[in-house]
Amino acid sequence: MTEADFTTNEMMTVAAARMLDNGTVCFVGIGLPSQAANLARLTHAPEVVLIYESGPIGAKPDILPLSIGDGILA
Secondary structure, X not given: OOOOOOOHHHHHHHHHHHOOOOOOEEEEOOOHHHHHHHXXXXXXXXXXXXXXXXXOXXXXXXXXXXXXXXXXXX
């Protein structure tokens, strides 16, 4: 058996991102949910509306936030 070229967390992130359609409103948590939501926004769902636990609505960060309270979400 060969090693996979991806981790379980990466596979879960991609699977979750694929669940988000363009225009979907999504409440975003920390960690993998944030990564999945932003992956969807940057690949196939540019109009997904992200609502972060910390309050920002519709944030479109250029880089992945370090946390839900990251200043790039303001």
